[in-house]
Amino acid sequence: MTMEPEIVVSLNGVSKTFRDFWLRPTVVAVDALSLGVRRGEVFGLLGPNGSGKSTTIKMILGLLSPSAGEVRLFGLGPRSVAARRRLGYLPELSYLHPFLTAAETLRYYAGLCSLPRREASRRTRELLAMVGLEEVANRPVGGFSKGMARRVALASALVGRPELLVLDEPTSGLDPISTKEVKTLVKALARGGMTVLTTSHMLADAEDICDRVMILNHGKSVAEGRVAELGTSLEEFFLAKVGDVQDFALAPFLKG
Amino acid sequence: MMAFFDIFQLELRALSRSWSLAMLSAASAAWMLAVPRLVVGDGTAEGMREVCLRYGLGGVMALVTISMLAAATGSLARERAAKRLQLTMVRPVRYFMIAAAKIAALASAGAAVLALACALAPFAAGTAAEGRRCVHVLHPVMPSPAEEAKAMYAEYMKSPDTPEAVKKARRSTVLRILETRAWDRYETVRTNSTARWRFRFDGVEAPRSGEVLARFRFSNVNNARQDVAGELRLGSLSAVVSNLTQAVLVFPLADRGGDAGEEGVLTFRNDGKDALMMRPRRDVELLVPADSFVWNLLRSWAEMAAVVTLVVAFGVFLSAALGRPVALFTAIVFLLVSEMSPSVVEQYPDEFGATLSDRIGLMVARTVADATHPVSSLSPLERLSRDECVEPREVVRAVAINVVALPILLAILAAFILPRKQEE
Known part of the structure; x- marks a missing residue:
């Protein structure tokens, strides 16, 4: 019998709606999202711009509070000092x-x-x-x-x-050598038992370092799985789930 | 607690490495040394000393207040705008500590610059500050104006002379009017009669011959001086009163023999031709020797530092809630209104006959005056320049309210707002 690894980060039906000055809803950034990050794994949150990755990360860090649902870090509220003591964060x-x-x-x-x-x-x-x-x-x-x-x-x-390292676009703006160094470092930290939650646009980078990924689109989870079990490249998997290139700014040009 | 000192140190480093603190210190020192050369006094050492204290230290106080307010309103707002604040907020630090450490750092910087200016004050003032002693200013023991107003209320409302509009007014409004009157209540001292005022010498040296002074303002309702003649007596001490020239007179009380009067009671026998009108709460004071000018300067510094601390705390609180330009604008408007409010309230104690807009203005002025009383009631430089003692109990109260209680409250409010502001 194998022991289930501890869930370090859990989101249960979490939504985030941004409101204007008059409290009228303007944007639903995250919609009924549930996920669990297990101890010792490298978990990737992937998605196009505006898919809700950064909002999700900020809720996990306690910088934003969810409009609905529950976020737990090590079984504690994300704003508790005890939870923050076990957290490291690299912003974009x-x-x-x-x-x-x-x-x-x-x-x-x-x-x-x-x-x-x-x-x-x-x-x-x-x-x-x-x-x-x-x-x-x-x-x-x-x-x-x-x-x-x-x-x-x-x-x-x-x-x-x-114990938990949250990386928001860790290779953003880095040259290829630095990118490789960061990826090597993340893999080494994971081998040392650290749990890593990362967001990335760079699918190749995510494929290199992540054990498991979740793909977000319009604030919702559209796919989740182990990178090793996808049966295809992460890029193909991503495009299949997100809907080819229509969500990207270049889509109109590419489609002529 | 370690996080507190790290944030404290960071804030001070930001001030020192941006040269802000150095420039502020240099400007303050230059102002203190330049004032005796720039401002023309009355030619006496006393006058120059007053110029140095009121304009020199007063100018530095204004400079430090505005500079520290500008820094405080930017402290959290700029870090939030630059997204550095979130890196502190995700660490195991209570949000209260973030605000409190910033308040403490900026207040310490302000207090240090004020200390530099105070250290320069005796040099700028020349020899006029050497060997000086200040005096305790004692007022007659009387019920407070608020107590007197409450005691007068029932009778005043029954009186047929009281206007109908006042009778219909709220109790708090009428009490406020009566309190203002109590401050200015005149006592008539008829010819050949004696007025008596009791004084309490708690915590001060018992009055000794030649060292205790009585200060009287002999002026009529039109604020013009009154001719006066008579005798003052305090226990075994006495002084002869004769004046034709000045409204405010100081009489040294000395042992001249004769009958000892009642202990702790100052009497004035009016031997002049006319009855005298006096406001005991404003016009009768005893001046009893206190400690040195340097100690008084030190206490004045503590009061000024307390004011700067509260201003900084208010700035940091606004900075938690607003962007820097809006926070700075709001703080400056609030400072100006709080500066003007006491005189507005004094000139217009009631709102009878006022238009709706005037009534709203008075209500705002009164609210701000009440809210800012802990700061506006502190005016140490005026007393310092007159050699009047800034009383230690006042300093303790100012520190307890302005350095401890209100900054803690504002830091708690800022901590409550900080995570909510991240939502925007």
């Missing part, structure tokens, strides 16, 4: 404080994760070495290239030794 853009150096940035986030000063310094050195930024540890991140800033952001997501 790096959003770093430009006046802090790379080392100060990591020490700042280590402090927010309540790491003692000495451990924070050790963890900072470790992570800077891991993302290859030891040489520029004392340079303000405002002067960093996009790729370097991305690596600092990734390191700061990992600084509190999270």
